[in-house]
Amino acid sequence: MISGKVKVTNKRGIHLRLAGELVKMASRFKSEVMIGKDEDLMNAKSILGVAGLGAEFGTELLLNVDGVDEKEALDTLIDLIDNKFYMEE
Amino acid sequence: MKKKTDEKKEIIFNGIPAAPGIAFGEVFVVNVDELPVNNESITDKEIKGEIAEFEDALRRTGEELGELHKALAAEMGEDHAKILDSHIMILADEMMKEETKELIRAENANAAYAFTRVIDKTLTAFEHMEDQYLKERAEDIKDVKRRVIRNLLGQKTEGIANLRKKAIIVAKTLTPSDTVGFKRKYVLAFVSDTGGRTSHAAIIAKSIGIPAVVGLDQFSSHAKPYDQIIVDGLTGQVILNPTPETVELYKEALQKFKEIEKELLTLKDYAAVTLDNRTIELSGNIEMDEEVENIIEHGARGIGLFRTEYFFMMRGTLPGEEEQYRYYRSIVKKVAPDPVLFRTLDIGGDKIAKWVDDSVENNPFMGWRGIRFTLSRKDIFRTQLRAIFRAAAHGRARIMFPMVSVVDEVRQAIAICDEVKDDLKRERYQYGDDVEIGIMIETPSAVVMADVLAREVDFFSIGSNDLVQYSLAVDRGNSRISYLYDTLHPAILRFINSTVTEAHKAGIWVGLCGEMVADARVIGTILLIGLGLDEFSASAYLIPEIKKIIRSVTYDETRSLVRKALLMSTSGEVIELVNRFIEDKRPELLEYIPKDPITEKR
Numbered sequence: 001m002i003s004g005k006v007k008v009t010n011k012r013g014i015h016l017r018l019a020g021e022l023v024k025m026a027s028r029f030k031s032e033v034m035i036g037k038d039e040d041l042m043n044a045k046s047i048l049g050v051a052g053l054g055a056e057f058g059t060e061l062l063l064n065v066d067g068v069d070e071k072e073a074l075d076t077l078i079d080l081i082d083n084k085f086y087m088e089e
Numbered sequence: 090m091k092k093k094t095d096e097k098k099e100i101i102f103n104g105i106p107a108a109p110g111i112a113f114g115e116v117f118v119v120n121v122d123e124l125p126v127n128n129e130s131i132t133d134k135e136i137k138g139e140i141a142e143f144e145d146a147l148r149r150t151g152e153e154l155g156e157l158h159k160a161l162a163a164e165m166g167e168d169h170a171k172i173l174d175s176h177i178m179i180l181a182d183e184m185m186k187e188e189t190k191e192l193i194r195a196e197n198a199n200a201a202y203a204f205t206r207v208i209d210k211t212l213t214a215f216e217h218m219e220d221q222y223l224k225e226r227a228e229d230i231k232d233v234k235r236r237v238i239r240n241l242l243g244q245k246t247e248g249i250a251n252l253r254k255k256a257i258i259v260a261k262t263l264t265p266s267d268t269v270g271f272k273r274k275y276v277l278a279f280v281s282d283t284g285g286r287t288s289h290a291a292i293i294a295k296s297i298g299i300p301a302v303v304g305l306d307q308f309s310s311h312a313k314p315y316d317q318i319i320v321d322g323l324t325g326q327v328i329l330n331p332t333p334e335t336v337e338l339y340k341e342a343l344q345k346f347k348e349i350e351k352e353l354l355t356l357k358d359y360a361a362v363t364l365d366n367r368t369i370e371l372s373g374n375i376e377m378d379e380e381v382e383n384i385i386e387h388g389a390r391g392i393g394l395f396r397t398e399y400f401f402m403m404r405g406t407l408p409g410e411e412e413q414y415r416y417y418r419s420i421v422k423k424v425a426p427d428p429v430l431f432r433t434l435d436i437g438g439d440k441i442a443k444w445v446d447d448s449v450e451n452n453p454f455m456g457w458r459g460i461r462f463t464l465s466r467k468d469i470f471r472t473q474l475r476a477i478f479r480a481a482a483h484g485r486a487r488i489m490f491p492m493v494s495v496v497d498e499v500r501q502a503i504a505i506c507d508e509v510k511d512d513l514k515r516e517r518y519q520y521g522d523d524v525e526i527g528i529m530i531e532t533p534s535a536v537v538m539a540d541v542l543a544r545e546v547d548f549f550s551i552g553s554n555d556l557v558q559y560s561l562a563v564d565r566g567n568s569r570i571s572y573l574y575d576t577l578h579p580a581i582l583r584f585i586n587s588t589v590t591e592a593h594k595a596g597i598w599v600g601l602c603g604e605m606v607a608d609a610r611v612i613g614t615i616l617l618i619g620l621g622l623d624e625f626s627a628s629a630y631l632i633p634e635i636k637k638i639i640r641s642v643t644y645d646e647t648r649s650l651v652r653k654a655l656l657m658s659t660s661g662e663v664i665e666l667v668n669r670f671i672e673d674k675r676p677e678l679l680e681y682i683p684k685d686p687i688t689e690k691r
Contacts, residue, residue: 016226020175046184047175048211051226054218 001066006078010085013056016047018085023047025080031067033077038062044077097316097330101687102308104280106325107291109630110300111343112278113336116316117256118309119249119263126205126238130197139193143200146240147180153236154180172229179233201241208234249276257320259312263290273297278320280327282309294322295380295628302327323683338686349680353633357388361625361636363618367644370624371636372430374602378416381423383629388636391427391485393626394550394602395420397473398436407469413476418483425484430550430602430626431477432529433502434469435459435491454564459492459529464501474509481521488524489550494532499545529602531555536584543595550626551588553603557581576605576613577660582620586655589621600624606631611681612667614638616654619647634681641675 008014014022026033026044034041035050037059042049044063055061061081065074080086131139154177162170179185185207192203208230215227249258252275261282276299279290284303294301300322312318312329319328319339323346328335361371372393373384377400384392400416401408408416421429436458450456463470477488490502503526513520527548530536532555543549553576558564560580563573575581585601592599599622605613606627614635617625625635650670654663671678 013220013223015223016175016229017172020178023178043184046182047178048182048185048208048230051230052211052214054214054220054223056218056220056223 002070002074004063004074004078006061006081008055008057008059011057016051019047019051021085022050029069029073031065031070031073034064035061099332100329102305102327104302104305104325106322107303108294108301109322111339112300112320114255114257114277116259116312116314116318118314119260126201128202129199131199136194139200140190146237149240150236151180176233201238257318259309261309280320282306324685326685342686353637356633356636361639363639363644365643365645369639372626373629374626378420387629387632389632392424392429395429395431397431398434410472410476414479417476417480421480421484421486428485428487430487430489432489432491434463460490460498471509478520479518481524482519486521486524489527489529491529493528494534496541499528530588532559536588539588539591543592543597548597549592549599551601553605575660577663579657582654585620598623602626611678615647615667619651641678
């Protein structure tokens with residue numbers, strides 16, 4: 001298992017639509033991906049779990065990834081969150 | 090289940106008349122609260138079937154949302170429909186599905202109860218969020234929850250799109266997505282608890298020509314499906330379970346309304362000119378392009394107020410220059426050779442746009458709105474101005490800035506207009522160079538400084554709604570003091586009078602684009618003629634009536650009425666004065682005063 005941290009860069013935080021984008025990305029990988037504000041982590045492949053985090057702008061998120069493609073999954077997801085989900089705001 | 094009882098009591102509710110006409114029919118409630126879910130256990134034998142039902146409900150909800158997605162994308166564009174993708178993803182959430190099935194298996198819970206418990210866990214997380222914007226996203230999850238529960242309990246969806254017989258739509262609030270894909274032939278009228286004259290329901294109703302009453306407070310919790318109601322969009326009354334006598338009274342009122350309407354429409358091609366030959370420019374207020382035809386059909390010349398923010402609000406995101414340009418151009422072309430008056434973005438107050446900024450203000454009506462907003466967001470302002478100036482090459486355009494309180498704002502905004510024109514010239518765009526620029530007069534300081542402001546601009550347009558609110562320091566939405574919101578207060582008449590005087594001294598024209606005419610109808614119109622306004626802009630349905638009044642009086646007689654009215658102490662005295670004038674001199678105008686049929690009868 002590997003872990004990483006990333007700050008939410010979208011001004012309006014991770015709202016429902018972005019939660020959907022994150023879930024889509026996480027679901028591409030075989031590894032189990034858990035995400036959250038502290039030790040209480042949610043399954044990143046569940047849109048309700050991710051939207052329910054209430055991750056506003058500037059929140060630091062912890063990611064724990066476990067599985068065969070964990071490295072790639074972690075890098076991809078951190079990149080996504082770090083780059084405002086590749087969206088203009 | 091349909092219950093019929095004949096012992097229901099007639100109740101009269103008073104709201105804000107938002108679109109004219111009278112409708113009779115059955116209630117069709119949308120946006121109701123959640124269906125009641127019980128926690129009755131199921132037997133071990135029923136577990137398998139219950140899980141199958143749960144999966145079936147998810148599938149059906151998915152199909153519903155897919156249909157809605159298609160309708161929304163076709164009507165408002167793909168971007169608008171995107172939010173529904175997230176809704177569809179919620180249905181496919183494996184964690185949610187597994188937890189629900191586990192509750193059904195382990196606790197013999199019925200599917201609706203199990204699903205509710207799982208979703209409510211997420212909703213609780215939302216309740217604890219501090220960020221207002223994220224917190225409000227709970228509404229999306231509640232929406233999906235309602236749909237699934239409805240499908241589980243075998244209730245038909247109650248979207249307007251599902252309506253298959255004529256009915257009156259009753260809702261707490263009607264949002265654009267509520268009104269997607271409905272069949273016009275089935276919708277008789279709109280009634281909503283919230284909203285004002287410019288709420289979405291009011292605008293849709295006006296543009297398709299059905300009555301609407303908004304701001305009814307608690308009406309939707311009183312009305313049950315299949316109840317009979319009457320909606321009077323002229324007076325703002327809604328009658329629940331009317332007696333046969335009341336129905337009769339309103340049928341007569343409807344008949345009369347239709348006769349008047351028909352007669353007024355014969356004036357369509359006549360000029361708005363008084364008996365002593367003073368011509369007044371009569372134009373229409375619009376929020377969207379579909380309303381243009383309606384304005385023209387009702388005999389207006391041009392658009393005297395195009396509320397541009399509506400296009401932004403409907404989309405929910407910032408439209409770019411090209412998109413705005415195409416939209417504005419289509420309106421300018423439709424209206425040419427008459428002018429279109431573009432009011433630059435007037436967001437703020439009660440409609441601060443979440444997609445621009447989600448800060449919450451303590452006093453938004455005196456906050457970051459109108460010209461204050463656009464001057465601080467010059468990127469948004471410039472984009473809009475570029476689109477308007479470019480559209481002006483295809484017809485006639487005027488530009489107006491809202492919520493002006495100091496002259497510096499006007500100078501700054503005009504300087505930006507000049508820069509924008511220079512840029513367009515340098516970039517070799519076609520643009521309109523003769524665009525008149527004006528301001529809205531809606532703050533007391535603008536009235537008092539009208540002589541100074543008049544030197545800076547080509548015209549004034551009085552925004553009576555806000556002018557009344559700021560002058561009398563009354564929030565119209567506050568029911569405790571709304572009695573103070575008084576369009577015909579002598580203070581308002583004096584303010585309008587001094588604004589017109591200063592404008593004319595400076596050689597510029599002055600119009601009025603608020604709902605003053607709608608609020609005070611005949612009395613208001615007569616006074617506005619006498620106050621010397623050069624232009625009126627109003628909702629389409631009012632135009633024929635205003636034209637009729639203009640053509641029925643002399644400027645001279647209204648002028649001397651105004652001179653008296655300016656010396657009155659109360660609006661009651663003003664109303665009495667004008668009523669006496671109508672009765673003595675112009676009794677044919679009496680029939681245009683909206684009356685409530687029930688009081689009339691007494």
